[in-house]
């Protein structure tokens with residue numbers, strides 16, 4: 523089978539690479555020439571565990587190709603996945619410019635049947651817009667060529683993307699024809715060997731499932747952050763509460779970890795977009811509005827703790843940040859709590875020194891010399907008044923507390939991800955604060 527993937531961002535690159543790993547012939551397309559040139563030289567634009575090796579292996583085997591020209595591969599492929607960006611526009615709605623541009627290019631140049639699958643997260647109704655755009659272009663050419671559209675939302679998590687794609691909990695496909703259904707069945711069959719997890723729905727439901735899933739997960743996090751903040755006030759321990767409620771099989775133990783707010787490219791954007799979709803349909807998503815508000819406030823929580831500890835006397839204090847990416851195993855800083863924190867700390871006159879195992883360049887790109895950049899995690903804490911743990915990278919889990927105690931000016935540790943043991947740190951002479959206990 524031959525397919526094309528348009529958009530070599532996170533989703534497109536992982537999707538294309540994983541399909542090629544299963545023996546599918548994949549052409550990845552992107553309009554950014556430098557990106558494609560780099561990929562053809564073996565330079566990968568994102569950090570994702572396991573991805574680089576898989577790209578090289580399939581590229582060398584001739585199953586994975588990179589090009590800037592969608593038109594050049596149109597006659598050759600049966601399926602085109604559209605995985606281009608849908609950035610929020612000013613009001614938080616998803617901007618469909620790129621999605622519709624791809625549809626129009628297909629309509630202007632196709633010469634035979636093709637199945638056009640939208641993989642980008644797009645609002646309900648987008649597949650119909652894609653269909654209309656293709657048809658409009660075909661009509662302009664006065665040709666009659668059959669095609670189908672489908673919606674196949676992506677649920678992969680950054681950092682676990684390869685595993686999520688190769689062993690999905692489920693694959694959701696919205697279709698409106700038997701032909702499209704059988705093509706998608708053929709394509710996904712190798713991923714479904716042990717367990718049948720291919721769910722076919724109508725197209726609007728498939729489009730809705732992605733937003734509903736991400737919004738539900740974001741809701742769990744904001745709910746737990748609210749519970750954690752209340753735990754602090756009433757003297758309860760949110761870790762115990764989390765275990766207690768998570769062992770109810772109706773609730774489940776995953777995604778109940780409080781912290782300094784969710785970030786990333788999906789939750790914040792999708793929650794906003796769903797609120798907007800509702801608004802446009804005359805409905806108010808009351809729960810999601812609260813979810814968003816709680817998350818915004820939660821991103822301030824580590825700053826508030828620093829401020830309270832030092833009674834607001836912050837000017838000239840030095841603070842180290844461990845972790846910048848919005849979560850471990852990625853260099854992605856989109857909507858990262860670290861960005862809010864850097865802004866608040868530096869605005870209050872605090873000198874900030876940062877360290878992250880992979881997101882240092884990304885941070886330099888975003889905040890430049892607003893902060894100091896450490897050479898390693900221990901360099902970051904030299905002479906600081908406080909250490910703030912923001913991203914729970916594995917290398918931060920068991921630090922040499924003895925070294926920290928000697929090198930920090932003041933032994934204050936504020937743990938934004940609840941990974942350290944309060945009793946242990948208190949015994950070692952640290953002042954320790956975390957979320958929800």
Ligand code: UDX
Pocket residue numbers: 676677678679680681736739743776777778779780781782783784785786787788789848849
């Ligand atoms: C998410 C969805 O999980 C995925 O299915 C979808 O396709 C894209 O969005 P991702 O953004 O990669 O994936 O990250 P995820 O691991 O889900 O974490 C999102 C944010 O929630 C992170 O900032 C993380 O720190 C935070 N989080 C997660 C919590 O604060 N507590 C938790 O219990 C879980």
